[in-house]
Amino acid sequence: MSLSAGFQPLYKQVYDLLTTRLVEGYWKPSQLLPSEMVLAEELGVSQGTVRKALNQMVAEKMLQRQQGKGTFVAEHTQESDLFRFFRLREPHGEILIPETVVLGSSRRTVSEDEAKKLSLDANALVVELTRVRSIHNKPAIIEKVIQPLSVFPDIDKNTDLPNALYILYQEKYGITVMSVNDEIRAVEIPDAYAQHLDLAKGSPVLMIERSSVNIDGRVVELSTAYCSSENFVYSVQLT
Amino acid sequence: MSLSAGFQPLYKQVYDLLTTRLVEGYWKPSQLLPSEMVLAEELGVSQGTVRKALNQMVAEKMLQRQQGKGTFVAEHTQESDLFRFFRLREPHGEILIPETVVLGSSRRTVSEDEAKKLSLDANALVVELTRVRSIHNKPAIIEKVIQPLSVFPDIDKNTDLPNALYILYQEKYGITVMSVNDEIRAVEIPDAYAQHLDLAKGSPVLMIERSSVNIDGRVVELSTAYCSSENFVYSVQLT
DNA sequence: CAGTGGTCTAGACCACCTT
DNA sequence: AGGTGGTCTAGACCACTGC
Numbered sequence: 001m002s003l004s005a006g007f008q009p010l011y012k013q014v015y016d017l018l019t020t021r022l023v024e025g026y027w028k029p030s031q032l033l034p035s036e037m038v039l040a041e042e043l044g045v046s047q048g049t050v051r052k053a054l055n056q057m058v059a060e061k062m063l064q065r066q067q068g069k070g071t072f073v074a075e076h077t078q079e080s081d082l083f084r085f086f087r088l089r090e091p092h093g094e095i096l097i098p099e100t101v102v103l104g105s106s107r108r109t110v111s112e113d114e115a116k117k118l119s120l121d122a123n124a125l126v127v128e129l130t131r132v133r134s135i136h137n138k139p140a141i142i143e144k145v146i147q148p149l150s151v152f153p154d155i156d157k158n159t160d161l162p163n164a165l166y167i168l169y170q171e172k173y174g175i176t177v178m179s180v181n182d183e184i185r186a187v188e189i190p191d192a193y194a195q196h197l198d199l200a201k202g203s204p205v206l207m208i209e210r211s212s213v214n215i216d217g218r219v220v221e222l223s224t225a226y227c228s229s230e231n232f233v234y235s236v237q238l239t
Numbered sequence: 240m241s242l243s244a245g246f247q248p249l250y251k252q253v254y255d256l257l258t259t260r261l262v263e264g265y266w267k268p269s270q271l272l273p274s275e276m277v278l279a280e281e282l283g284v285s286q287g288t289v290r291k292a293l294n295q296m297v298a299e300k301m302l303q304r305q306q307g308k309g310t311f312v313a314e315h316t317q318e319s320d321l322f323r324f325f326r327l328r329e330p331h332g333e334i335l336i337p338e339t340v341v342l343g344s345s346r347r348t349v350s351e352d353e354a355k356k357l358s359l360d361a362n363a364l365v366v367e368l369t370r371v372r373s374i375h376n377k378p379a380i381i382e383k384v385i386q387p388l389s390v391f392p393d394i395d396k397n398t399d400l401p402n403a404l405y406i407l408y409q410e411k412y413g414i415t416v417m418s419v420n421d422e423i424r425a426v427e428i429p430d431a432y433a434q435h436l437d438l439a440k441g442s443p444v445l446m447i448e449r450s451s452v453n454i455d456g457r458v459v460e461l462s463t464a465y466c467s468s469e470n471f472v473y474s475v476q477l478t
Numbered sequence: 479c480a481g482t483g484g485t486c487t488a489g490a491c492c493a494c495c496t497t
Numbered sequence: 498a499g500g501t502g503g504t505c506t507a508g509a510c511c512a513c514t515g516c
Contacts, residue, residue, distance in 0.1 A: 009504060035482060046506045051483085061478075067483045068513035085477050091422065179478040183330065186425035186443040186468040204425040204443035229425040233448075236475055238324050239300075239418040248485060274501060285487045290502085306502045307494035 010045055014053035017043070022062060022073060023216045025174050033063070033071040061178065062215065076176060082164045085180050085212075088141070088227065089235040096232055098133035098141065100163050103196075105129045105156050107149070117211060118148055118219050125149045127156045132196055139197045140232070143225035151175065151220050166212075169220070176215045183209045184234060189226055197228050205229055249284055253292035256282070261301060261312060262455045264413055272302070272310040300417065301454065315415060321403045324419050324451075327380070327466065328474040335471055337372035337380065339402050342435075344368045344395050346388070356450060357387055357458050364388045366395045371435055378436045379471070382464035390414065390459050405451075408459070415454045422448045423473060428465055436467050444468055 008016075018039075021027055033039070036054070040047045054071060057063045065071045075081070088096055110124050120126075126148050133141040145165065147155050152173050162168050169175040189197065189205045199205070205226045212221040227234070247255075257278075260266055272278070275293070279286045293310060296302045304310045314320065327335055349363050359365075365387050372380040384404065386394050391412050401407050408414040424446045433440050444465045451460040466473070 011504075037482090048507085049505060052504090054483095065483065066514085068481080068515080070482060070514095087477070089422075179476060181476050182474070183328075184423060184445065184473040184475070186445045186466075188443050202441075204427050206423065206425045206445075227425075234423040235421070236423075236477070237418060237420050238326070238475070250485075276501090287488085288486060291485090293502095304502065305495085307496080307500080309495095309501060 011049045011052040011056075014039075014043060014045060014050055015056055018053060018057065019062065019215075022057075027073050029073050029077075029170060029176070030075045031073050033073070035070065074176075076170060077167050082166070085166075085177070086164075087182075087234050087236055088232050090232050096135045096140075098135055098163070099137075100131050100133050100161075102161060103130040103132055103142075107156060110146075110148075114146055114222060117222055118146075120148055120150070127152070129156075129161075135232070138231075139228075141225055141227045142193050142196050143223055146222040148220070151218075165221075175220050177212045177220070178215045179213045181211045181213070185209075186229075187226075193226055197226070199228060203228075206234055208234070250288045250291040250295075253278075253282060253284060253289055254295055257292060257296065258301065258454075261296075266312050268312050268316075268409060268415070269314045270312050272312070274309065313415075315409060316406050321405070324405075324416070325403075326421075326473050326475055327471050329471050335374045335379075337374055337402070338376075339370050339372045339400075341400060342369040342371055342381075346395065349385075349387075353385055353461060356461060357385075359387055359389070366391070368395075368400075374471070377470075378467075380464055380466045381432050381435050382462055385461040387459070390457075404460075414459050416451045416459070417454045418452045420450045420452070424448075425468075426465075432465055436465070438467060442467075445473055447473070 027033060034042070036047045036050050040050045043050065054063060054065065058065055061074055063071055064074050076084075083095055086095075090096060106128055107125055108128060110118065110120050110122070110126050112122070114120070114126065115122055115124060118126075126146050129145040129147065131143055131145070132139050133143070149155070152169070152175070155168075155173075158168065158172075166177050169177065185207045186204055187207045188202045189199055191201055194201050194203065197205070206229050208225045208227060210223045210225070211219045212223075214220045266272060273281070275286045275289050279289045282289065293302060293304070297304055300313055302310055303313050315323075322334055325334075329335060345367055346364055347367060349357065349359050349361070349365050351361070353359070353365065354361055354363060357365075365385050368384040368386065370382055370384070371378050372382070388394070391408070391414070394412075397407065397411075405416050408416065425443055426446045427441045428436065428438055428444045430440055433442065436444070438444070445468050447464045447466060449462045449464070450458045451462070453459045
């Protein structure tokens with residue numbers, strides 16, 4: 001076979017190769033991949049081996065397959081995907097779709113803690129973006145987003161940020177967020193934020209610290225959100 | 240083949256049959272299953288079809304497989320499994336192992352809300368158990384657990400409840416919790432609980448409402464926990 | 479109709495565990 | 498050595514899509 005004589009299973013080698021192509025942009029979101037048979041011939045392995053690699057990538061949400069049509073690079077810009085990482089819900093109920101207002105945006109050097117989490121040099125530049133998100137015209141979430149300029153060049157030059165930043169990341173910077181790590185605390189809302197959320201000083205709010213991970217495993221964004229917990233909850237299923 | 244001429248894929252029929260056997264206790268936790276070849280012959284399908292069903296059950300954590308040894312019913316009583324649904328961590332750090340003290344236990348009829356969530360009759364009986372969990376001798380969590388007596392007969396007759404109730408559920412009642420749904424809020428700690436957690440009145444705490452789901456899909460337990468958020472966080476990875 | 483992915487089979491060889 | 502799961506192959510047929 002034409003692949004390296006590695007010690008790993010063949011399907012794993014195929015998986016790694018195809019994943020690398022995806023990460024490097026050889027195939028772009030929504031693009032149709034070659035069929036199983038074509039890939040198998042190109043790589044010199046059987047169709048079943050290619051299938052095993054492809055199905056694993058589907059399980060990890062990198063690809064989508066449709067019988068009769070083909071295999072596509074996952075888009076992650078559809079309704080269902082946009083809310084994959086948005087866990088705030090009405091109690092026992094509906095998904096909440098927020099409107100968003102940008103309060104401010106500025107460049108600065110990273111803090112020590114941020115540099116560590118983002119694997120950046122101590123003097124690297126980031127953009128700090130502050131937004132307020134409202135549900136039914138009632139302010140509900142205030143969040144601070146940290147974006148490394150090395151990952152998102154001149155991202156602060158964008159006018160009109162989309163409601164879901166991940167769309168911008170994917171379409172303009174080739175960054176596809178595949179997983180997030182959240183740490184959730186209960187805190188008294190900082191005085192400076194109380195008025196933005198129409199809350200009394202000292203009200204309990206959820207503080208959600210998030211790291212977002214790109215398809216290649218790098219942490220590409222940090223955010224800290226303060227969420228009014230009066231009318232909705234952070235909802236998650238563990239399996 | 241000996242299976243019903245259903246419209247579903249063969250491997251799905253095999254999956255359903257094997258899952259039913261597990262649910263009904265035909266195979267018990269930690270028991271060794273017959274080999275692929277034996278199952279394939281018994282069911283009149285090929286080894287590959289049995290393998291596909293088994294691998295899906297492994298993905299859903301119902302089974303564990305070991306090369307050279309065989310296929311076993313998942314135990315869920317090992318360290319790693321006990322903390323699968325315990326998401327409280329030190330910030331960026333260690334898993335916390337709590338000690339537990341029972342404050343009280345009583346029988347009563349379900350509330351309307353509980354009956355709905357647990358799919359019980361309006362006059363069904365439940366046990367309400369209140370516990371305080373401490374980390375390093377500091378009280379950190381106070382939780383109220385609702386257990387239907389129809390699911391856990393005479394559970395309040397147990398002396399010496401284990402730290403992780405799920406062990407008791409599995410070993411004594413054949414209940415294997417496969418997933419949980421959490422709803423998380425930030426609230427001021429109820430006055431009655433403040434002293435138990437050594438917190439000032441009105442301190443912000445995490446309130447975690449949990450539904451636990453058995454292997455057969457039934458909700459078998461509800462719990463409400465109030466967690467001091469001073470020294471640890473609810474940590475979760477979304478993929 | 480041709481092309482795609484989805485299912486199912488059968489057989490081979492390998493890696494690992496136990497005896 | 499014998500049994501187990503893990504990998505890989507090859508070929509058949511089915512179900513869905515689009516021309």
